[in-house]
Amino acid sequence: MKEGGFKGRDIISIRDFSKSELLYVLKIAKQIEKNPNPNLLKEKILSTLFFEPSTRTRLSFTAAMERLGGQVMGFATPGVSSVKKGETLWDTIKMVEQYADVIAMRHPIEGSARLAAEAASIPIINCGDGSNQHPTQTLVDLYTIQKTKGKLDGLKVGMLGDLKYGRTVHSLAIALSHFSTTFYFISPEALKMPKEYIDELKEKKIKYEEVVELKKVSKELDVLYVTRVQKERFPDPVEYEKYKDFYKLDKSLLPFIKKDLKIMHPLPRVGEISPELDETPHAVYFEQAGNGIPVREALLALVLGKIK
Numbered sequence: 001m002k003e004g005g006f007k008g009r010d011i012i013s014i015r016d017f018s019k020s021e022l023l024y025v026l027k028i029a030k031q032i033e034k035n036p037n038p039n040l041l042k043e044k045i046l047s048t049l050f051f052e053p054s055t056r057t058r059l060s061f062t063a064a065m066e067r068l069g070g071q072v073m074g075f076a077t078p079g080v081s082s083v084k085k086g087e088t089l090w091d092t093i094k095m096v097e098q099y100a101d102v103i104a105m106r107h108p109i110e111g112s113a114r115l116a117a118e119a120a121s122i123p124i125i126n127c128g129d130g131s132n133q134h135p136t137q138t139l140v141d142l143y144t145i146q147k148t149k150g151k152l153d154g155l156k157v158g159m160l161g162d163l164k165y166g167r168t169v170h171s172l173a174i175a176l177s178h179f180s181t182t183f184y185f186i187s188p189e190a191l192k193m194p195k196e197y198i199d200e201l202k203e204k205k206i207k208y209e210e211v212v213e214l215k216k217v218s219k220e221l222d223v224l225y226v227t228r229v230q231k232e233r234f235p236d237p238v239e240y241e242k243y244k245d246f247y248k249l250d251k252s253l254l255p256f257i258k259k260d261l262k263i264m265h266p267l268p269r270v271g272e273i274s275p276e277l278d279e280t281p282h283a284v285y286f287e288q289a290g291n292g293i294p295v296r297e298a299l300l301a302l303v304l305g306k307i308k
């Protein structure tokens, strides 16, 4: 972190946030959503550097910056940048900081966001570094849970799918551990939550259960957070083929869930949730993507020092 408060601060890992800081960002997001200010970031420039594909994160950052009166430049694929000619990440950041006030970056290598923050004198916002962290998605997820469940404390949250490689589940589990959550980690044996996250929950005395079958725990859940099996992270494509269709949620699940269960999905779905669930009151994944705008507006305004 570059200094106290949010001004000038890098957003690299959800571990860098205290509970009160998480709640503060959500509060600012709510305020901005209620009272939009189209001039708040006038004359500020966001650079979006995406070394991996994205729809939600890159476009909602773009929409957030533009709705606050700022401008956006960058690339959606490294193939159109000087990275293609061999420029290092360090040098790319040193170049881009000459043109922008803040950088939102996604990169396939774990730890790349931290490296970029060391290189930069302007705030770096981690939009996903390999399987590691996706802190802005976590803030979007918390905002969505708070809005749709009316609270964050004391919920029973199921996380389903690829818990091994899923950076959004890693970040969200850490954040929810501040809120007396009971976790149900639902995955095939080979895609379990990594030991370091389980150890962290144990140390904090957080309740959790690990299961393979969703229906064993589905009646308990207040929130079901579904993730895609991350093809791009599998070292062996044969392994991916084994697990890609492991979970397929459809209307046959409805008798086995609470009436007010909310189903979230932070990522592009590739078959884990049937579209027949979209029209049910359980599905909040489109609303979740929309919440990316107020939350990222809040983060941009905070790190650029326009809101204290």
Ligand code: CP
Pocket (backbone or CB within 6 Å): 053, 054, 055, 056, 057, 058, 128, 134, 137, 266, 267, 268
């Ligand atoms: N949530 C998320 O990372 O989605 P995108 O890959 O579409 O940005």
